[in-house]
Amino acid sequence: MEPQTDPVGKFQVWDYVVFACLFLISSGIGVFFAIKERSKVSSKDFLTGGRQLTCGPVALSLTASFMSAVTVIGTPSDVYRFGATFIIFGIAYTFVVIFTAELYLPVFYRSGITSTYEYLELRFSKPVRVAATLIYIVQTILYAGVVVYAPALALNQVTGFTLWGSIFATGVVCTFYCTLGGLKAVVWSDTFQMVVMVGGFLTVLIQGTEKSGGISEVWKTAEEGQRLNVFDFDPSPLRRHTFWTISVGGLFTWLGIYGVNQSTIQRCISCKTEKHARLALYLNLLGLLLILSCGVFSGLIMYAYYSKCDPWTAGYIKAPDQLMPYFVLEVLSSFPGLPGLFVACAFSGTLSTVAASINALATVTYEDFVSQYFKNLSNRAATWTSKGLCVVFGVACTTMAVVASYMGAIIQAALSIHGMCGGPTLGLFSLGILFPFTNSKGALGGLTLGITLSFWVGIGAFVYPPSDSNTRPLPLSIENCNFPNTTAASVTAVPFLSTTASADRSALAENWYSMSYLYYSAVGYLGTVIGGLLISLLTGRSKPEEIKPVLIRPVCNLFCFWSEKYKKKCWCGVNHAEDTMDDVVDFGTALEKPSDNDFKTEENGKKQSNNTNDETHMNAAFVPETAF
Known part of the structure; x- marks a missing residue:
């Protein structure tokens, strides 16, 4: 050709x-x-x-x-x-x-x-x-x-x-x-x-x-040109694309x-x-x-x-x-x-x-x-x-x-940008959602460390x-x-x-x-999480009773084969048993900003109707403990 x-x-x-x-x-x-x-x-x-x-x-x-x-x-x-x-x-x-x-x-x-x-x-x-x-x-x-x-x-x-x-x-x-x-x-x-x-x-x-x-000719030519050698299990993090860099690094990215x-x-x-x-x-x-x-x-x-x-x-x-x-x-x-x-x-x-x-x-x-x-x-x-x-x-x-x-x-540039910025951000949200004892000092310190590492590399x-x-x-x-x-x-x-x-x-x-550029996100994530946890432990952990359960997502609750006893131990003091629908509704109301007050009157009737519908469908989807 x-x-x-x-x-x-x-x-x-x-x-x-x-x-x-x-x-x-x-x-x-x-x-x-x-x-x-x-x-x-x-x-x-x-x-x-x-x-x-x-x-x-x-x-x-x-x-x-x-x-x-x-x-x-x-x-x-x-x-x-x-x-x-x-x-x-x-x-x-x-x-x-x-x-x-x-x-x-x-x-x-x-x-x-x-x-x-x-x-x-x-x-x-x-x-x-x-x-x-x-x-x-x-x-x-x-x-x-x-x-x-x-x-x-x-x-x-x-x-x-x-x-x-x-x-x-x-x-x-x-x-x-x-x-x-x-x-x-x-x-x-x-x-x-x-x-x-x-x-x-x-x-x-x-x-x-x-x-x-x-199709057969395309496949044959690709095979002869080594384009079908998909699974490279070389563990070196320096290799651009291997099974590990794409599956693990791509996951974080x-x-x-x-x-x-x-x-x-x-x-x-x-x-x-x-x-x-x-x-x-x-x-x-x-x-x-x-x-x-x-x-x-x-x-x-x-x-x-x-x-x-x-x-x-x-x-x-x-x-x-x-x-x-x-x-x-x-x-x-x-x-x-x-x-x-x-x-x-x-x-x-x-x-x-x-x-x-x-x-x-x-x-x-x-x-x-x-x-x-x-x-x-x-x-x-x-x-x-x-x-x-x-x-x-x-x-x-x-x-x-x-x-x-x-x-x-362009493909490498795009994923590099997401890795450098997205990894530390992912680590920051993970600190809040997965680790109840993380405090604000740990979060800010961990983010600083993670973003520094990812941008450095x-x-x-x-x-x-x-x-x-x-x-x-x-x-x-x-x-x-x-x-x-x-x-x-x-x-x-x-x-x-x-x-x-x-x-x-x-x-x-x-x-x-x-x-590999695909590990930039993992570097930022690990830097943020490890730094955040260490700083939180050194500066005083957050008090579990002060954290709204709706802000935490206990991973242990995703495993149905765990007993309730071990699930509660993994809650780190946050009482998810009290994470009721009323708590979610009240908390959502508390999130409304003063700027919304100007149009609450004209939408009051509509909101009441929507709230009723929302409560109906969320009650079906949200059940304490088992909802997780």
């Missing part, structure tokens, strides 16, 4: 039509909800959808948001260069969803909060809440920058649009429908975009398999993304019942596994197609992350509209992710800062403030895409990239490439990030900085 040496073709009219439809429908959903919900001026309705969403749309929204263009473009490229080991992330996803649904979500849902960081003030202190909120804001803006840059790169490659013009268009559309329609617009837009993502992937899989000679991330939890608590919220997470797992499988098989098909002429090594493209869009335009160019469908697929992931991020950023900023300092805002002013925050963060996320262009391979790895012996890219060939003045028959592509010779590297760079 000899891929063409000239640049592949550009978009045709039908490609532009398909692509434009994505933006029009996404924007139209925002306009629809802006008109439909215009009588509901509550900021909480805008930010949480009135807590009346069902599990189906929320599940699709969660999948679309975290399976972004980073997955659509980055995963096939990674499989193409390093092999199908990426499929092991399915193990990490499974445990992440289980832990989120059974350990973290129940605490957030039952405590009646809007921002997950409200929990930290209730459990520890306001400084802990502020510190965690600031970390989340930095993390989300950085990540959104990577997500905006990824599809813009794809569009630039396959259509010739200017890179920064594409970034600007993406940012404007995301900000537009998020600002107009709030969380409901985000969720329903995500649902539509999830369908587009799957459709784009299936198109590539079907046509790419046919062009590569069929994605648990930081799912378990305590505002964007995820905000949509879960917007469900009408806790049962719907849990079911949304488990249904979302099916979506995660589907998209992961599509990404991995796309990478294998792409390798089979280019097994004798790698376009990156041959110089047809400038970066590995351009492999997938280049491949798509080549194999689908004879089908008007299909290249546009794939680019729409990549942009769907971005629109859903960035819109969810913008909405979550606006929520935490309003709840954790604005409402704390401007307690007498009217209902209308609060809503307009929330919308204004959406615009501000839309601009910030779009601007960060410029920085993302310097961060290397993450920034160090960026300055001193791991050596080739740790990344181990697989061989790529140009033997059948048809271009002049070439004598090389076969070459091995160098990693995307250049490295320094081992002889010139310090022991710190060869060991600490060479750690």
Whole structure:
């Protein structure tokens, strides 16, 4: 097979039509909800959808948001260069969803909060809440920058649009429908975009398999190229991708993304019942596994197609992350509209992710800062403030895409950001939810230690990239490439990030900085938890009787075979036997802020009805002791 040496073709009219439809429908959903919900001026309705969403749309929204263009473009490229080991992330996803649904979500849902960081003030202190909120804001803006840059790169490659013009268009559309329609617009837009993502992937899989000679030929070529050597049990933490780095490191990384991330939890608590919220997470797992499988098989098909002429090594493209869009335009160019469908697929992931991020950023900023300092805002002013925050963060996320262009391979950059920030945050919430004796000094001290360790290793790895012996890219060939003045028959592509010779590297760079990027989260988590526990023990443990049981999730209660005697011993003095429904309702009422008082009168009748319904469904889901 000899891929063409000239640049592949550009978009045709039908490609532009398909692509434009994505933006029009996404924007139209925002306009629809802006008109439909215009009588509901509550900021909480805008930010949480009135807590009346069902599990189906929320599940699709969660999948679309975290399976972004980073997955659509980055995963096939990674499989193409390093092999199908990426499929092991399915193990990490499974445990992440289980832990989120059974350990973290129940605490957030039952405590009646809007921002997950409200929990930290209730459990520890306001400084802990502020510190965690600031970390989340930095993390989300950085990540959104990577997500905006990824599809813009794809569009630039396959259509010739200017890179920064594409970034600007993406940012404007995301900000537009998020600002107009709030969380409901985000969720329903995500649902539509999830369908587009799957459709784009299936198109590539079907046509790419046919062009590569069929499934058996793809499998045979991938096996010969060592792409199917999935299970590498090397325990070294310095290896980029092994069974352990992906399953263990990926667990901590994605648990930081799912378990305590505002964007995820905000949509879960917007469900009408806790049962719907849990079911949304488990249904979302099916979506995660589907998209992961599509990404991995796309990478294998792409390798089979280019097994004798790698376009990156041959110089047809400038970066590995351009492999997938280049491949798509080549194999689908004879089908008007299909290249546009794939680019729409990549942009769907971005629109859903960035819109969810913008909405979550606006929520935490309003709840954790604005409402704390401007307690007498009217209902209308609060809503307009929330919308204004959406615009501000839309601009910030779009601007960060410029920085993302310097961060290397997008899939690694995205997960590195989540690891450096998400690990310490996960550790902080775990201190509060799993360890009753942790105090606020321990929480703040542990967070400081965890964030220091994770940023130390993450920034160090960026300055001193791991050596080739740790990344181990697989061989790529140009033997059948048809271009002049070439004598090389076969070459091995160098990693995307250049490295320094081992002889010139310090022991710190060869060991600490060479750690797999998937362990950044584990480093931050362990630093936070261990530091927090030690500081708490040294400064005086929290008094169990002063902690509301609803703020703690005793792991021992999840094991039904444990006797009541041993369960109570593991409660560490917190009396979960008294964790009744009345306690939850009273506690949720105590969480309401003074700024809500302005519109309590007009919504009093509605709230009484909702409270009755809430109590009915929560009584069914919440039973002392056995509910855990």
